[in-house]
Amino acid sequence: MNGNPDMRALLRVGGLEKRFGENAVLRGIDLEVTAGDRIAIIGASGSGKSTLLRCLNFMELPTAGRIELDGVAVGSERRRGDGSIERVYAEAELTRLRRRIGMVFQQFNLFPHMTAIGNVMEGLRTVLRRPAAEARARALVELTRVGLADKAEEYPARLSGGQKQRVAIARALALDPEILLFDEPTSSLDPELVGEVLAVIRSLAEEGRTMLLVTHELGFAYHFASRVLFLADGVIHEQGSPEEVLKHPREARTQAFLARHRAFSF
Amino acid sequence: MEYQWNFAPIFAHSDALLVGALGTLRIFVVCLLLGLSLGLLVGLARYSTRRLLTWPAAAFVEFFRNTPVLVQIIWFFFALPILVPFEISPMTAAVLGISLNSAAFSAEIFRGGIQSIEPGQWEAGRAIGMSYAQIMRRIILPQAIRRMLPALTNRGIEIFKMSTLASVVAYVELLHQGRLIASLNFNPIETYTVIAVAFFLFLYPLVRATYVLERRLGRSD
Numbered sequence: 001m002n003g004n005p006d007m008r009a010l011l012r013v014g015g016l017e018k019r020f021g022e023n024a025v026l027r028g029i030d031l032e033v034t035a036g037d038r039i040a041i042i043g044a045s046g047s048g049k050s051t052l053l054r055c056l057n058f059m060e061l062p063t064a065g066r067i068e069l070d071g072v073a074v075g076s077e078r079r080r081g082d083g084s085i086e087r088v089y090a091e092a093e094l095t096r097l098r099r100r101i102g103m104v105f106q107q108f109n110l111f112p113h114m115t116a117i118g119n120v121m122e123g124l125r126t127v128l129r130r131p132a133a134e135a136r137a138r139a140l141v142e143l144t145r146v147g148l149a150d151k152a153e154e155y156p157a158r159l160s161g162g163q164k165q166r167v168a169i170a171r172a173l174a175l176d177p178e179i180l181l182f183d184e185p186t187s188s189l190d191p192e193l194v195g196e197v198l199a200v201i202r203s204l205a206e207e208g209r210t211m212l213l214v215t216h217e218l219g220f221a222y223h224f225a226s227r228v229l230f231l232a233d234g235v236i237h238e239q240g241s242p243e244e245v246l247k248h249p250r251e252a253r254t255q256a257f258l259a260r261h262r263a264f265s266f
Numbered sequence: 267m268e269y270q271w272n273f274a275p276i277f278a279h280s281d282a283l284l285v286g287a288l289g290t291l292r293i294f295v296v297c298l299l300l301g302l303s304l305g306l307l308v309g310l311a312r313y314s315t316r317r318l319l320t321w322p323a324a325a326f327v328e329f330f331r332n333t334p335v336l337v338q339i340i341w342f343f344f345a346l347p348i349l350v351p352f353e354i355s356p357m358t359a360a361v362l363g364i365s366l367n368s369a370a371f372s373a374e375i376f377r378g379g380i381q382s383i384e385p386g387q388w389e390a391g392r393a394i395g396m397s398y399a400q401i402m403r404r405i406i407l408p409q410a411i412r413r414m415l416p417a418l419t420n421r422g423i424e425i426f427k428m429s430t431l432a433s434v435v436a437y438v439e440l441l442h443q444g445r446l447i448a449s450l451n452f453n454p455i456e457t458y459t460v461i462a463v464a465f466f467l468f469l470y471p472l473v474r475a476t477y478v479l480e481r482r483l484g485r486s487d
Contacts, residue, residue: 059389091398099395109390113408123394126404168390175394 008071010035010210011056011179016065018051018234025051027234029065033179038205039212040221040242043231044257049214052231053181056212057101058094062087069097070178099127102172106184108164110156116167117143117152123175142170146200162193166200173204180204182213198224218261222246230254275451276460279443286443287464293429293439296361298422301368305421308369309376310402323373330370336431339363343435360432368425375417379410412483419476426469440464 011033018026025048033039041049054060056067058074066087067074074097075089111119117139124135143149146166156164165185172180182201186194198220205211205224215221221228221242228245230238230253238251249255276283311323330338343359383406391401411418433442440461448457 057393059392095392095395095397097395098393103393105386105389105393107386109384109386111387111390111405111409113412122404123396126400127395171390171394 009033009068010037010070012068012071013056014066014068016052016055016067017063018048018055018060019063025234026055026062029234029236031229031236033210033212035178035210036208036226037210037212038224038226039229040225040227041212041214041229041231042216042218042221042245042257043229043237047231048234049229049231050183053103053183053212053214056179057098057103057181058089059103061089069100099123099175100177101179101181102175102177103181104165104168104172104183104185106187108156108161108168108188110164110168110171112156115153115155116148116159116170119156119167120170120174123171128175139170139174142173143167145173145203146170147196160193161189162196165189165197169197169200169204178210180209180211182211182215184214184216186215186217216261218246218258230257232257269455271456272453273456273460275453276447276456279447279450282443282447283440283460283464286438286440287468289437289439289442290426290429290468293357293360293364293432293437294426297364297368297425297429300361300365301425302372302418302421304365304369305372306376308373309380312373312377313380327370327373330366331374335363335367335428336434338367339431339435356432356435356437359435360429360437364425364428364431367428368421371424372418372421375414375421376410379414379417380406382413383409412480415476415480415483419473422476423469423473426472427465 009032011031013029013031016026016029016031017024027048029052041052043049051060055062058067064086074093075087077085078088080086110116111122114122117136120139120142121132121135124130124138125132128135130138140149140152143152146169148163148166148170151159151163151167156167159167169185185201186197189197194217198217201211201213201220202224213221213224223242225242227239228242229236230245230249230251232253238245238249238254244250245254246258249258308323308326311319312327314320314323339360339362342362343354343356346359347354380402387405387409388401391405396404429439430441432439433445436442444457444461448454451457
């Protein structure tokens with residue numbers, strides 16, 4: 001049993017599978033996320049860790065399995081012609097659900113035709129239909145939180161990679177998501193810019209937010225996470241506290257993976 | 267023997283030229299608006315993943331790209347009235363021919379422009395809970411149109427020049443008036459020179475204006 005036993009799971013994943021054609025990327029993932037959990041997902045490239053994250057906010061539709069958010073299963077069951085059961089997902093339901101699960105991408109994906117504050121306001125204005133003044137005030141709060149209030153009127157082209165990623169984090173935070181997903185948020189950054197982004201993520205952890213982070217920064221994962229998942233071949237191969245998984249791995253594959261990443265220090 | 271240029275008879279008909287110029291402008295504006303907005307709709311249908319939309323859109327594009335506008339205008343003016351129970355004015359026939367042809371070409375421009383936007387932009391929009399229509403309107407099209415502006419400018423120029431084809435069904439525009447003046451005064455050289463220069467004087471400032479627009483839109487890049 002993971003997390004706090006008195007708390008109901010905020011997110012519950014059961015039997016999650018994802019296939020791209022013949023290629024089975026996820027082969028049965030079970031996971032419970034309790035409010036306040038900080039989960040680091042590690043594994044070699046191709047292990048399915050990004051796909052797992054992208055299934056959680058339905059950027060990818062699961063091939064099989066079910067996902068519950070706050071006790072409510074996403075999608076509905078439909079009986080196929082052969083009698084087997086599949087889950088179907090209505091786009092409108094997924095669109096509503098994604099407001100509650102924020103995502104930060106490896107490539108930032110800022111909207112280049114909008115200023116920094118325009119990027120952060122977009123969800124407030126277009127999705128939540130907040131008045132302009134209110135949205136602007138809220139966006140400024142989020143930009144301040146990531147230390148970029150003075151860059152509010154800059155276009156993304158004039159920001160560094162680290163600043164872009166912090167704006168992207170502010171953009172996700174503006175919608176008050178219950179869960180934050182980080183998909184290798186520092187992997188496309190120059191080394192000297194990684195620190196400022198990790199500092200922001202660490203400050204969010206201190207606020208007690210529920211977060212899942214796919215990362216290659218094992219040193220950061222050690223300090224950040226309340227739980228570490230090691231994925232291999234589309235399944236959770238080993239999981240536990242950072243101490244258990246990163247310092248005293250039981251499984252041979254985890255040990256081999258960590259041995260290849262000796263370059264990190266705790 | 268050297269030709270003696272004489273523009274005086276043409277300027278005696280400047281009121282007729284003005285009427286023609288207004289006719290040209292009117293059909294240009296109507297065809298530009300109709301052609302580009304219909305082109306956007308067809309382009310969106312072409313981009314869609316639903317066969318029910320892409321197939322008719324593709325058929326529309328191929329049909330109107332591969333038939334001459336002149337033939338379409340003549341068909342709408344002379345053939346269509348026999349098939350339908352109402353009159354088709356020269357303006358209507360010309361607008362139909364030019365707009366549908368422009369829609370077909372600009373649909374391909376819109377589709378290409380939309381496709382050129384990185385998939386990450388769609389993902390970012392979806393991740394904050396935006397719908398397909400919201401992402402298209404707020405994120406994709408503003409960026410795509412910026413990239414398409416040179417191609418759309420060319421389309422606009424084409425539409426302006428195609429307006430002369432309306433003269434074939436006796437729609438009153440610049441070329442139609444020129445032909446009238448030339449036949450009254452037996453001075454085709456001067457008349458058609460004036461018409462050509464008039465088109466240049468209309469179009470060139472318009473094109474300059476779009477350059478300025480392109481520069482202004484490019485500021486954020």
